Every structure is written in C-alpha cells, then in structure tokens.
Amino acid sequence: MVIPVHDVNPVRRTPWITYGLIAANVVVFLRMPAAAHTLAGNVTASQLCQLQAFVEHWGAVPRELILNRPPGLVPVGQVGIGPHGVGCLLGPRPYGKPPALSVLTAMFVHGSWLHLLGNMLFLWIFGNNIEDRMGRLRYLLFYLVCGYAAGYGFALTDPASTQPLVGASGAIAGVLGAYLVLYPRARVWSLVPFLFFIPLRLPAWLILGMWFVLQALYSTGNGVATGAEAVAYIAHVIGFIVGLLIALPLRPGTPPPPVPRRRSQAHHT
Structure with missing residues (x-):
C-alpha cells in the first residue's frame, strides 16, 4: 500500500x-472511553464495554437509518456475567437518537488510533486544496454531503445490520474523488514499499486511482485480510464517486498545480 505524505x-x-x-x-477521539489505552492495547473489560456503549450511542446503525427500527437492547457500558461468561451488559436505550443526526456524529468517531491517524493523514494532504478551490463554506457542505451519501449508501447495502458505522472515511473519500478530478497531475510524495519504504514523487491520478481500485476490490470481499471485514469499504467507494461527481463542474475553471522544479546544481570554485 502506497502511503502519501505530502x-x-x-x-x-x-x-x-x-x-x-x-x-x-x-478531540472527540481523546474523549472516547479507553482512547488513551487503545494504542498500548491494555484495554480493560470495563473500558471495552464503555467504548462499545459510546460507539453505539454516537455511531450510525443501518437498520435505524433505512428501516427506522432501533434495537431493543444496547450496550450500557457495564460489565456483567451471563450464561456465556463475562461480557458487556445490555439494556434499554436510555437516550434518544435521531437516525439522520447519527450519520453526522458518526463522522467524528473512530475505533482506534490507526483508524483516526490514517483518515486524518489523507484529509491533511488532500483536503486543503479542495477547500481552497471550493471556498470554506461550500467545502464544509461538500464534506458533509459526501459523508451522508457514504453513510446512507452503506446502510442500503445491508439495511438489517445492527453494527454501528463510525469514521470519517466516507467524507474523506469524497475529498479524494474531488482531488482526482481537479488535480490529477499534482505530484504527491509517497512512501512506496519495496523491501523497505522508498520516497517517490508520483502523480495524484496514480495514487488515488490505485486507492479507489483497492477499495472497490475490497468491497467485493476479494483480497481482504482476516479481521478487516469490519471496514466499510463500500462506504469509501460511494463517498469517492459522489465527491468526484460533485467536483466535475469545477474542473474547467481549476488552474493546474505548479510544475515541480528540478533542483539546480550548485557550482563551487
């Protein structure tokens, strides 16, 4: 996997x-239960149950989004002992949860440090140019539209699912789709794995094109490693396509990125 850095x-x-x-x-991640412990991997059973309750509260559940059917029982953040051993207690939901609003809150919740840092890296590298091209308010609206499209699109693929969807990946995928349309020839410094990571300056169309192909491949279940099935790859695909389509009308008026200059050779006497 190629890792863009700048x-x-x-x-x-x-x-x-x-x-x-x-x-x-x-900020949201740091306020999550057990956030400081997930990096080291020393999460206690109590912290894990609190984390599950937090994700259930603020995540977007497909069955609620499409069928408007909230679950009867949800994690309440406490550890209990049941017929199958120690686990997280379930109980009636003690809070109201508008389904449409849950898509918004889910965009700011991440399940791990790796999930958070990967998303923020892509947003840091590619988001500034899309904001610069669209303007601040239009960019914010664009970001939210891509996130909502990804969330509801994912829910439509499995409307009976009760597993919460969290993360900014769908919205950020929209940013990547827009970048591919507006700045396909921009050069991106990336770390390419070949025995070890080699820094190379590659065109954006290659980096983002490969990313999209991988997401589309993974969304079909092909090439997915064990344990990665919980990643909502189809949400990435949907967000990317929506962002690409929204950005298409802006392409004619978008100035091309500057041509990188070669370093001049200094001559010493």
Whole structure:
C-alpha cells in the first residue's frame, strides 16, 4: 500500500475548515472511553464495554437509518456475567437518537488510533486544496454531503445490520474523488514499499486511482485480510464517486498545480 505524505500543490489561503475538522476528530477521539489505552492495547473489560456503549450511542446503525427500527437492547457500558461468561451488559436505550443526526456524529468517531491517524493523514494532504478551490463554506457542505451519501449508501447495502458505522472515511473519500478530478497531475510524495519504504514523487491520478481500485476490490470481499471485514469499504467507494461527481463542474475553471522544479546544481570554485 502506497502511503502519501505530502503533495506539491500550494494553496492560496489557510485551510481553516480542514484544520477544524482534523481538530474536532482528534478531540472527540481523546474523549472516547479507553482512547488513551487503545494504542498500548491494555484495554480493560470495563473500558471495552464503555467504548462499545459510546460507539453505539454516537455511531450510525443501518437498520435505524433505512428501516427506522432501533434495537431493543444496547450496550450500557457495564460489565456483567451471563450464561456465556463475562461480557458487556445490555439494556434499554436510555437516550434518544435521531437516525439522520447519527450519520453526522458518526463522522467524528473512530475505533482506534490507526483508524483516526490514517483518515486524518489523507484529509491533511488532500483536503486543503479542495477547500481552497471550493471556498470554506461550500467545502464544509461538500464534506458533509459526501459523508451522508457514504453513510446512507452503506446502510442500503445491508439495511438489517445492527453494527454501528463510525469514521470519517466516507467524507474523506469524497475529498479524494474531488482531488482526482481537479488535480490529477499534482505530484504527491509517497512512501512506496519495496523491501523497505522508498520516497517517490508520483502523480495524484496514480495514487488515488490505485486507492479507489483497492477499495472497490475490497468491497467485493476479494483480497481482504482476516479481521478487516469490519471496514466499510463500500462506504469509501460511494463517498469517492459522489465527491468526484460533485467536483466535475469545477474542473474547467481549476488552474493546474505548479510544475515541480528540478533542483539546480550548485557550482563551487
């Protein structure tokens, strides 16, 4: 998997919305139960149950989104002993949860440090140019539309599912789709695995095209490693396509990224 680290595509203004989205995602994650312990892997049973209750509260559940049928019992954040041993207690939901609003809150909830940092890296690299091109308010609306499309699109693929969907991946995938349309020739410094990671400057169309192909492949169940089945790859695909389509009308008026200059050779006497 190629890891982008920086694009050669300067912006004209400070991307405050992108910075704000990154900050909001980090703050929400740090306030999650057991967030500080997930990196080390020493999460207790009590913390795990609190985390499950948090994700259930703020995540988007497909059955609620499509069928408007909330689950009868949800994790309440406490450890209990049942017929199958120690587990998380279930009980009636003690809070109201508008399904449409849950898609918004789910965009700011992440299941692990790796999930959070991977998403924020892509948003940091590619989001600033899309914000610069669209303008701050339109960019924010664009981001939310892509996130909602990804969330509801994912729910439509499995409307009976009760597993909460969380993460900003769908919205960020929309940003990647827009970047592919608007700046396909921009150069992106990336780490390419070949025995070890080699830094190369590659065109955006190659980086983002490969990313989309992999997401589409994984969404069919092909090439998915054991334990990765919980990733909502189809939400990535939907968000990417929606972002691409929204950005298409902006392409004719988008100036191309600057051509990277070669380093000049210094001559010493």
